[in-house]
Amino acid sequence: MSDSPNMDQNDQKLAQATPNSDRPYSWFESLYAEASGNPERIPWAKLKPHPALMSWLDEQEFLRPGQGALVVACGLGDDAEALAARGYAVTAFDYSQSAIAWCQQRFDTSLVNYYQADLFSLPQSWQKAYPLVWECRTIQSLPLEMRSEAIRAIANLVSPGGTLLVLTHLRPDNSEAQGPPWPLSNAELNEFKTLGFTEVRRTPYTDSKRPEVEQVLIEFN
Ligand SMILES: C[S@@+](CC[C@H](N)C(=O)[O-])C[C@H]1O[C@@H](n2cnc3c(N)ncnc32)[C@H](O)[C@@H]1O
Numbered sequence: 225m226s227d228s229p230n231m232d233q234n235d236q237k238l239a240q241a242t243p244n245s246d247r248p249y250s251w252f253e254s255l256y257a258e259a260s261g262n263p264e265r266i267p268w269a270k271l272k273p274h275p276a277l278m279s280w281l282d283e284q285e286f287l288r289p290g291q292g293a294l295v296v297a298c299g300l301g302d303d304a305e306a307l308a309a310r311g312y313a314v315t316a317f318d319y320s321q322s323a324i325a326w327c328q329q330r331f332d333t334s335l336v337n338y339y340q341a342d343l344f345s346l347p348q349s350w351q352k353a354y355p356l357v358w359e360c361r362t363i364q365s366l367p368l369e370m371r372s373e374a375i376r377a378i379a380n381l382v383s384p385g386g387t388l389l390v391l392t393h394l395r396p397d398n399s400e401a402q403g404p405p406w407p408l409s410n411a412e413l414n415e416f417k418t419l420g421f422t423e424v425r426r427t428p429y430t431d432s433k434r435p436e437v438e439q440v441l442i443e444f445n
Contacts, residue, residue, distance in 0.1 A: 247319075247342070248366075248367050248370070249319060249365075249366055249367075250319075252318075252319055252323070252365075253319065253320040253321065253322060253323075255320075256320040256322035256323045256326065257320075259322075261326065263300065266299070266300065268299065269300050270302065271300065271302060272302050273302045273303050273305070273306035274302075274303055274360055276391050276427065276439075276441040277303055277306060277358060277389070277391070277441075278306060279427075279441075280389060280427075280441065281306065281310050287310060287311050288311065288312065288355075288356075290311065290312075290313050291311075291312055291313065291356065292312070292313050292314075292315070292353065292354045292355055292356070292383075293307045293312035293313065293315070293354060293355070293356040293357070294314075294316070294350070294353075294354035294356070294358070294381055295307065295314060295315070295316035295317070295336075295358045295360075296317070296343065296357065296358065296360075296378055297318050297319065297343065297359075297360075297361075297362035297365075298316035298317060298318050298323070298327065299318060299323055300323065300326055300327060300330065301316060301326075301327030301330060301331055301334075301336065301338065303316075303358055303360060304316035304327070304334075304336045304338070305331055305334060305336060307336075308334065308335045308336050312356065313335075315336070315339065315350075315354070316336050316338050317338070317339045317340065317341035317343075317346075318340065318341075319340070319341070319342050319343070321340040324338050324339065324340045343362070343374060343377050344370075344374075344377060346377065346381070350381055351380050351381065352380065352381070352382065352384065353381065354381050354382060354383055354386060355382075355383050355386040355387065356386060356387050356389070357378065357381050357382050357386065357387070357388045357389070358389050358391075359378050359388065359389065359390045359391070359392075360390075360391040361391060361392065361393075361405065362374070362378075363375060363378070363390075363392060363408060364392050364393050364403070364404075364405040364406055364407055364408055365406075367406075368401060371408075371412060372415060375412070375415045375416060375419070376415075376419065378390075379416055379419040379420075382421075385445070386445065387443060387445045388416070388443075388444040388445070389441065389442070389443055389444075390413070390416070390441070390442045390444065391429065391439065391440070391441050391442075392407065392413075392439065392440060392442075393408065393437055393438065393439050394407055394408060394409070394410070394438045394439065394440050395407035395408065395409050395438070396409065397409045397410055397411045407437075407438070413442065416444050421444035421445065422444065422445060423442055423443070424443050424444065424445055425442070425443040426440055426441070426442050426443075427440065427441045427442075427443075429441055
């Protein structure tokens, strides 16, 4: 993780203590770096905010200027920018330093605070700190054995009474996850409930380019 104003010495030690062999997601950095600024080399890059996030924002009765929002694994930054445009005070992070540099280059006057950071060793000061957390397609991109830990790490970021939005591919319970990406089952999503969240709304999402993929936006609080 690069130095940040939100990072204390303990956080830095934690980031350094994790050996590379424990990071099966490090290939993401290679992918972004080797893309050399060509978004066509990033399979999930849309270069626009996710339509399900925009619909959710459009439905909100009140704008919340200045309210904190965290974007998990922000990729090329479009979702973070959309939240900032609606007045949220946005922090966005990604494991890939190249992705973060790309965001900063694309949005050079951005109000978003972009950081390179690893979901599995985030600063203590980020824990339970964000009234709104947006998680889009990160959990499903990680190996299955990291799933519970990823869910816990994301859940821990939401401040008491806050909202967690999860956009994910879905698979039937008791079916084998075929991937990557490896869709989540309802049983796995229930881990958020075990961690104290209530599912308040579930909205199906269909990507017209891949209508066969079952996707869902879940709002927890
Ligand atoms: C499928 S992409 C989705 C990107 C973005 N959320 C979107 O929907 O366009 C998964 C992202 O997770 C990031 N990522 C993977 N492992 C991570 C980790 N341990 N910590 C932070 N980001 C991670 C990758 O670098 C990549 O940008």
